[in-house]
Amino acid sequence: MRRTTTTVPGFSLEAVGRRLRDARKAAGLTQEEFAEASGFNKSSVIAWESGRNSPPAKMFACLRLVCNISPEWVLCGPGPKPLKDITPTQRDRTARAEARVRDLAQSHGLELSQEGIDDLTLLVINETEDNEEQIYQKMVPIMQAVAKAA
Structure with missing residues (x-):
């Protein structure tokens, strides 16, 4: 039987480790x-x-019991902030914001790291939904300048 390997975008042991560390620290625990x-x-x-x-x-x-942090967040994010009681609505908004940031970067010829995408996504989701479009519009000239400089 032949096995195929599936690549998960943005997944790496380093990212899982970084989010695990952030979850532990958010819970106020030492290693x-x-x-x-x-x-x-x-x-x-x-x-x-x-x-x-x-x-x-x-x-x-153990993460949910010990740290009250979503194990799903540690595995695959999104965003650099540990997610506690995330609702499906918040998860959908975050996924949409991440996809839009990724698309915006790609439309300007930029290949951002997952950490860069997470940081920009966090800027969006920390705003009210009413201000989301303004945040995307502010990203455009920045991405244009970065693409021009590259």
């Missing part, structure tokens, strides 16, 4: 406290946060 509360050792937490090793499924189950 040692998180390790103890979740039943792992500190060296495992360090390896996950650095992106050297992939966390086991049990760790993702």
